[in-house]
Amino acid sequence: MKIKNLLILLFTLITVGAAAQDGGVKGRAVQRVGRDAIDRVKVTIAPTNKVVYTNAQGDFAIEGLAAGDYRLTFEAPEFETVTLMVKVGETVKDINLVPMSSAMLAVGLGDDYFAEYDTETANDAQVMPSSLSASKDVFNNIAGYQFSQMRFRPRGYDSEMEATYLNGVYFNDALTGYGPWSLWSGLNEATRNHEVAPALGVSDYGVGGIGGVTNINARASQMRKGFRSSVVNANNNYRFRVMVSYASGMLDNGWAYAFSFSTRQGGNDWINGTYYNAYGYFASVEKQLNRCHRFSLTVLGAPTQRGVQNASTQEVYDMVGSNYYNSNWGYQVDKKRNARIRNFHEPIAMLQYFYTPNPTSTLMATASYRFGRNGYSALDWYDGADPRPDYYRYLPSYFERQGDYAKADIVRWAWGSDWGTRQIDWDRLYNNNYGNLTEDSKLAELNGLRRSNYVIEERHTDQRDANFKVQWIKTLRGGHRLNIGLDARYNRTEYYKKMKDLLGGDYWLDVDKYAERDFVGERVMQNNLDYYEANGHAPIVKEGDKYGYDYYAHVRDAKVWGIWNFNTARLEGFVAGEAGYVSQWREGLYRKGSFENNSQGASEKLNFFEYKAKGSLSYKISGANSLTASVAYMQQAPSFQSSFVSPRTRNSVTPNLTAEKVFSADLTYDLHVGGFKARVSGYYTTIEDRSKVISFYDDLQATFTNFAMSNIDSRYAGVEVGFSIPLFKFLNLNGAVSYGDYRYTSNPLITQTADNSAEIVLSGEKVYWKGYHVESTPQTAANLGLSLRTSNNIYAGIDVNYYNALYLSMNPLYRTDKALTGRIFASNTYEENLASVKEMTHQERFDNAFVLNANIGKNWYIVNRKYNLGVSLQVNNLLNNRTIRTGGYEQMRLREDESGTTVKYDRFDSKYFYLMGTTYYLNVYFRF
Template structure:
C-alpha cells in the first residue's frame, strides 16, 4: 500500500507541470456564428445529472433528485433560471465564474468518482455552507477522510461526445496516524464523437490530503484539473439540415489533404486548489475556513477572413439554394431555376459542398503570398483566461435542540484576461493588425482602423496577440447570517446577507475607434448587495406538511454584461444598477407508506437585469454590440413529483412541470459598432418573449424494478414549449421603423407594424432505459455493471433550441416576414439514440 501511495503522490505532483501549457475558460456566446455549449450542456457523462442544475443533488426531494438527469438531453433548467443562479461550492468555496456567473463543469470533467460526495439544497433549504441562491446550491466535499478506503477502476464505452473513458481512484481512508490520502486519474477520448467532425481528448487528475490532528482540528488540501481539447458541433438552418439529410449535420469541419479538420476547437485547463481548516470548537460549535485558487485558460478557435475574401462557412446563407430567389413568393427566371437546381444537387450529392474547404483557403493564401498581399484566411483563438482567489469562513452554532444559527463571510478577487491570438495563418505570410470593417469604411490611411494605435500596422505571426487585449477585475465581499428553529408543529428560518462588488476594465491596447477610452482603467463601478428571506413549515403529522418561503435580493450585475463594447473601450452600460429579485414558493409535501413527493407553486420577478450580445451583423456587414438594460422578467409555474411503492421491488415515479418565463417590458438598448466610436440609444421590443433553450413544460413517467442486485428502469419523457433565442437586433425600435411603416404611441408601443413573434419549437417524446447489476465479491470487493440507453425510439426531430440570426427583411409584412425569419434561424437537436456502458470494479 505504501508503494502505491508513494507512486500516486509523485504522479499528482508532476501532473500540473506536464499540462501547464494547455489553455481554458468557461464558455460564453460571443456571436451568433460562434454559438457554443458549455460543458454543463454536453451531457457527456453517465451521471449527467450534475451537468444540468445545482439542484439535482437534493437527496430528499423526488422532483429535484430526478429532473436533472431525466431531462438533461433537452438541457432542462429548473424553473427556467439561468445557470448563474445555481451556486457551486467545493469544500465550502464558491467556484462560479464571477464574470459570467456560471459554473464550468469542465473544471471537474472526468472526475465523477472523486466528486460524488456532495450536498445539494433547493433555493430556501436550510444548510451549513451558504446563504443560498434562488436556483439552489451544491457543495462538493473533497476531504480525503470522506472517501472509503480502497481502489476503484472504472471503464466506460459510449457513442456520445467521447467513446471511451477510464478512471482509477485510490483512497487510504483515515489512517491511525491521522492522515488520509485520495487520488484519481481519468481519461476520455474519441477520434470522432457521435457528431461527424468532432473529437475529444481529455485527461483529468485529483489529489487530496488531510491531516486530522485531534477531535478539534483537521486540515485538508485538494488539487485537481482536467486539460481538455475537443472539436465542436455547430448549429445550422433547417434548409442545410434538409439538404444534408441529417439533423446532426456539422458545418464546422472539412477535409484538409484528405483528413477531417474542425475549425471550432476548444482547449481548456483549469488547475485548482483548495485548503480547508475544520475547527470543532465545542460539540455545538464548528468553524470551517477555506481558501481556494483557480487558474483558468480557455481558448476557442474560429475562422477569420480578410479583405474581399468570400465567407468560407459552407452553410453561409448566400451559398444555399434559397439565396438564388425567394422561393416563397416569386417566379424564378430560367437561369435562376438552373442555378437553384445545381446548388441543390451539389448540396445533396457532393459532401465537400456542405463542408469547409481547407485546401481552397490554403490555395488562396498561397496566391496572396505570390502577390505579396495580405493573408486572406486564418484561424484565430479567442481567449477568456482567468485568475481567481476565494476565501470563506462559516461558523455553526447549535444553541439547543430547537434553535441554531449559521454565519459566514466570503471574499473573491478575480482577474479575467481577454484577448485573441493568431493560431494558424493557413500558409499565409502577411497579416496586419487592423480592423477590416473600418478599412472598408475609412480606408487604409485612417488611424481609426488600428487595433493598437501605439503599434500601428503591426505584422502578426502565429502565436501573437492581436485584435483586442483587456482585463476585467472583479472583487466581491459578503457576510450572511441565518437562524433556524422549531416549535411544536412548526419549523422556521430567517436569513439575511450584505455584500459589495467592485469591477473595472483595464485596456491593454489603445484602439483607433476609441483612442481616449480604450487604454488603461475604466474607473471602478461599485455596487451594494443584500438580501433577506424566510420560510415556515407546518407539519400536520409525520406524513403531510406545508412550506411557504419568500425572499428578496439585490444582486450586482455581471461584469460580462456591464460594458457596452468591452473589446474596444471602457464604457460601462448607462445607468447600471443592481438587479432586484423577488421570489417565493408554496409546497405541499407528502410521505406515506405508499407514496411520497411534493407539489410546489413558485413565482419569481427579476428587475434591472442587463444583457449583452456581440455578433456579426449580416444586415449591415459590421460586428455589433447590443446591450440591454432595465430588463424585467417573470418566472412562475408548478412542479409536481410522486413515487409510488407498488411492491417492495417495484416503484412508479411521475414528474411534471409547467412553467412560464418571459420578458415583461421593452428594455432600453445601446447599439455600438466595432468600426465606430459612437453608441446609439435604442429600445428592444422584447415584451412577451420567452426565456429560451429549455422546455417550459416537461413530464416524465418511470418504472423502477430491482431484485437480488439487479435493477431495471424504463422512463418516458415528454417535452413541450421550447422557444428559440430571439434576435434582439431584429426587434430594435430603429430597425422596426426603418421602412417608415411603423410609429410609436405615447406609451412607447409600436403601432402600424407588428413585432416579430418568437418561434415555439415542436414538443416530442423520448424513451430511455437502463439496466444494471451489483455483484458483491469476497473481502469487500465488488463489481458494478450499468447500461443506460437514451432516446431508444431514435426521435431525431426534437429540437433543444437555437437562435435567430441577425438578418431578415423587416420590410416584408405578416406571413412572408415570419417565413424569412424562420428560414434564417439555426437549430440544435437532441441526441439520437445513444448508449453508455459502465463497468466499475472496487477492490
C-alpha cells in the same frame, strides 16, 4: 411554603427533563446485500438539526433526545437515501441494522450537461445548461437524470441562479455567474459526494440563490474509502471514458489522501467533427492534527480539448438529409478538422483549515485559487469569401429569393456532391494563404512572405480567481444553529485573441478590418496603437502571438452573511441574510486606434451594493407530511460582460446599468409515508432590471456591433410535482411534472454600437418583448417511470418523458420599430398589417415531444464480498426520434428586402439543435 413547593416542582421538572435527556437512538448502516458496514453515512434527525455520521463499523448513536416521533434520514454517496420513522422513549432505542441499497450509478449524468451546444453568437451563454444534481429530492432526481436531455432548466432560470460551491466555496463564474461544472467535468468520482438544497433553501456554506444550492465535497476524507475504477463506452458525447480513483479514508495516523484520474476520448455517433480529448485529475490530502485542528489541500483540473457543434438552418439540414449536420468541420487533406475547439485547463488549488474546539462549533477557513487558460478557437479572415459553408449566401434559398432557381439547383447539387461546398474547405484556405505573397511592402522584411488571409484564432478567457472564506458554525441548544461567514473574491480575467494557426501563411497583420473598410486611415485602424507608434507598422502576428484585443476584467467582491436555522417540534426553518459590495472594471491593455482615449487603462469602477434576504418556515403537519413556505429577495450586480457595451474595444459602460432585483416565493408540500414520497411545489419569481450585451455582425451596418440591452424584466411561475410510489416488492413508480409559465414582462431598451466607431447605431430603441416567452427550456416537462430492483442486485428502469412549450431564443432586433419598417400600410386591412407584423415578431414554439429512455444494470459482490463489479447500461431516445428540437436561436441578422420600392426588412432563417437519436452509455465498474 410556596417557595418550597415551587422548588419541588422545579426539581421534578429538571429530573423529568434529565430523564428525557436519556432518550436516543442507535443502529448500524449496512449494505442491503452482504450486510457490510457503511461508514460516513450522514444521519439527520428531524425535527432537530442533529447530524451524526456512522463510524468505520457503520455504527451511529444519537443521544439526548426528548421522547417523541423522529424522522431519521440516512444519506451516503452511491446509496439510496433511507428515511425511517422512529418513536423514541426514555431510553436509547436500538434500531439495529439499517440496510441501504446501492444507488444505480449516475449513468450519463454529468457529461451530458457539459456538452454545451455552442453557437456563433453571444447566445452561447444562454444555452449553457444549468446543472441538476442527483439529489434526494424525488423531483430533482428525475429532472436531473431525465429532463436534462432537453436542456431543461428548473423553473426556467439561467444557471447563475443556482449557487454551486466546491468544498464550501462559492464557485459560480465571477464574470458571468454561470455554473462552474466544466472545471471538474470528468471527475465524477471525486465530486460524487455532494449536497443539494432546494430552490429557495440555504446550504451550510452560504445563502445561495433562488435555483438551489449545491455543495460538492471533494476532499480526501469525503471520498469513500477504497479503490474504484470504471470504463465507459458510449456514443452520445465521447466513445470512452476511463476513470480510476483511490481514497484512503481517515487513517489512524490522522492522514487521509485521495486521488482520481480520468480521461474521455473520441466522438459520437451523431455529430461529425465533434470529439473529446479530455482528462481530469484530482488529488487531495487531509490531516487531522488533533481533536481540534484539521487541514486539507486539494488540487484538481480538467485539461480538455473538445470539438464543438454548430447549429444550422432547417434548409441546410434538409438539404444534407440530417438534423445533425455540423458546419464547423471540413476535410484537411483527408482528415476531419474542426475549426471550433474548446481548449482549456483551469486548475484549482484549495487550502482549508477546520477548527473544532468543541462538538458544537466549527470554524472553517479556506483559500482557493483558480488559474490556467481557457481558449475557444474560430476561423478569422481578413478579406474575401466567408469560409463557413452554411453562410447564407451559399444556400439555395439565397438564389431562390432572387428568382434564380437554376442557380439554386446548382447550389443544391454542389452541396450534395462536393465536400468543399458542404464543409469547410481547408485545402482551399491553405492555398489561398500560399498564394498571398507580399510584394512592395513598406516593410522590406515582409516581402516574399505569405500573408495569411484565413487563420484560426483562439479567443481566450484566462481567469485568475482567488477566493477567501471564513465561516463559523455553531449548534445551539434547542435545535438552533447559527452560521456566519465572510467571503471575499478577487478575479482578474484576461480576454485576448491568440493566433492558433496561420494555415500555411507566414504572418497576419493586426489591423481592424472593419475600421479599414471605413477608410479611417492607418492610425485609426490599429488594434494596438502603441505598437504602431513605436514601430511604424501594425504588429506582425505569428502563431502563438496575442492580437486583436487584450484586456482585463476585474471583479472584487466581499460579503458577509449569516444563517439562523431553527427547529422545534412542529416548526423548522431559517432566516438568512447577506450583504456585500462588488466592484468591477475593465482595464484595456491595447490602445485601439478608433478609441484612442477610451480603450487603454482602467475604466470607471462600477460599484454595486448586493444583498440577499431569505426565509423559510416549515410546519410539520405530522411526522409524515409538512408544508413549507419560503421567500427570497436579492439585489445583485450585473455580470461583467453585461456592464460594458463593447469590452473588446473600449471602456464605455452599458447605458442604464443598474443592479438586478430578484424576488421569489415558494410553497411546498412534502409527504413521506413508508416508501411513498411526494413533493408538490408552487413558485413565483420575478427578475427585474437585468442587462445583457449581445455582440454580432450586423449585415445592415456591415460591421461588428453590440446590442446593450437594459431593463429586462421577466417572471417565472409554475408548479413542480414529484412522486415515488412502491408498487410491490421490486417495483417502483416514479413521476415528475414541471409546469411553468416564464415570460418577459418589460420592453427593454437597446443601444446598438459598432466595434469600430463611436457612433451610436441605435439609441434607446425599444424591444417589444413584453409577453414573449423565456427561451431555451421546455416550460412543460413530465416524466413517468417504472423502476425495478431485485434482491440479487439487478436494476432496470424505463421512463417516458414529455416536453412542451420550448421556445426559440429571440433576436431583439426583430421586435423593434426599425424591423417593422415597410410592414404597415394605411391602405392594407388591419388583418394584413397584423399578419405582416407577426411574420417579423412572432416567437417560434417547438412541437411537443415524447422521449423514451431505459436503463438496466447489475452488481456482483465477489470473493467474500471483497470486490464489487457492476455493469450499467443507459439507452436514451429508444424510439430514435430525430426530429426533436432542443433549442436554437434566431440569427442576429436583418435582411433588407429589395423586391419592392420601399425599404422593408425580413428575418433570416433560424438555427436549431436537435436531440440525438438513440444513444447508449455503458458503464462497467470495479471497486474494492
